[in-house]
Amino acid sequence: MNSGAKWLSLAFLLGGVLAGANAALATxxxxxxxxxxxxPEQVDRVFAAGPPAAILLFTLAPDKLLGWTRAPSPxxxxxxxxxYRDLPAHGRLTGSGDSINLEVVLTLEPDVVVDVxxxxxxxxxxxxxxxxxxxxxxxxxxxxxxxxxxxYRRLGDILGVEERAERLAGYxxxxxxxxxxxxxxxxxxxxxxxxxxxxxxxLDTALxxxxxxxxxxxxxxxxxxxxxxxxxxxxxxxxEQVIAWDPEVIFTVNPDFAAQVEDNPRWQTVSAVESGRVHxxxxxxxxxxxxxxxxxxxxxxxxxASILYPDLFPEPMEAITREFYELFYMRDLSDAEIRQxxxxxxxx
Numbered sequence: 001m002n003s004g005a006k007w008l009s010l011a012f013l014l015g016g017v018l019a020g021a022n023a024a025l026a027t028x029x030x031x032x033x034x035x036x037x038x039x040p041e042q043v044d045r046v047f048a049a050g051p052p053a054a055i056l057l058f059t060l061a062p063d064k065l066l067g068w069t070r071a072p073s074p075x076x077x078x079x080x081x082x083x084y085r086d087l088p089a090h091g092r093l094t095g096s097g098d099s100i101n102l103e104v105v106l107t108l109e110p111d112v113v114v115d116v117x118x119x120x121x122x123x124x125x126x127x128x129x130x131x132x133x134x135x136x137x138x139x140x141x142x143x144x145x146x147x148x149x150x151x152y153r154r155l156g157d158i159l160g161v162e163e164r165a166e167r168l169a170g171y172x173x174x175x176x177x178x179x180x181x182x183x184x185x186x187x188x189x190x191x192x193x194x195x196x197x198x199x200x201x202x203l204d205t206a207l208x209x210x211x212x213x214x215x216x217x218x219x220x221x222x223x224x225x226x227x228x229x230x231x232x233x234x235x236x237x238x239x240e241q242v243i244a245w246d247p248e249v250i251f252t253v254n255p256d257f258a259a260q261v262e263d264n265p266r267w268q269t270v271s272a273v274e275s276g277r278v279h280x281x282x283x284x285x286x287x288x289x290x291x292x293x294x295x296x297x298x299x300x301x302x303x304x305a306s307i308l309y310p311d312l313f314p315e316p317m318e319a320i321t322r323e324f325y326e327l328f329y330m331r332d333l334s335d336a337e338i339r340q341x342x343x344x345x346x347x348x
Contacts, residue, residue, distance in 0.1 A: 032142040033124040039137045049093040049115035051292035059328040079285035113138040182312045194221035195247035200256040207232040249277040282341040299324045
């Protein structure tokens, strides 16, 4: 975040004006970090601090969302409702590559700033600074999969969209519970051994416990890199290591890797490649696995489960995909669009 002195005085001045205007009609809420924040009783303008918040707010109250953190690409925009494709791209306050300063936040005149993701002290302190330096209340809610239902409900209360929040929260709860209940009958040692290939050469990966593989962890996949290297964040590995680990299935979000891996003689000795079990996760309008870590990954969890445990999850992904997009993204998919999305599952 840009915290230079050149804009601090402006931030405090305008923040004081906004805070004074909203103070008369305010209610106190407690966010996921345990911070007690005074927010307006009526919230009509919401600033998303980062991509996870932008996605969640779009699904919950799109008419209150002030903009995207970055403009959707033409391919992404095609899977969004027309009314929201051209929302302003205002940059992000949190996470890597933060690209906005608080002057821009103030010019948009938000009623509240919302961040969704980690509720560590670092992000709680950031939310405090945003509130202090702008006078605009900033709230922080958990973004891990099991936190999403509660985040929907609490934001639904703040934004005055309780009924929709409950509907979305209920869908998330039902989906995640169903996945956990079904895979519980598979002993841990019998669950598929998985490698997550990132980057065009597939040799960047994520270790168990990383937010990047939370969806894979959730469905009980045995992360071969995590088993060998331990938990943590992202890691670079060698092809020799992958060959030695010999995963049964490979997931990737990189189309270039998926397009060439089966014809690459160096990868052909890996069991997942030899058996044709390399799967490119759908990406539109938001990736189904990995980043941004928001509600988009709930559908990714169900997709992963259908691939890893086809006997336990025989329901057609076409119907599940159609329902999710209609409910969360307010987008009725054509049969061709569903084929376009799910055609990625075989890595071609």
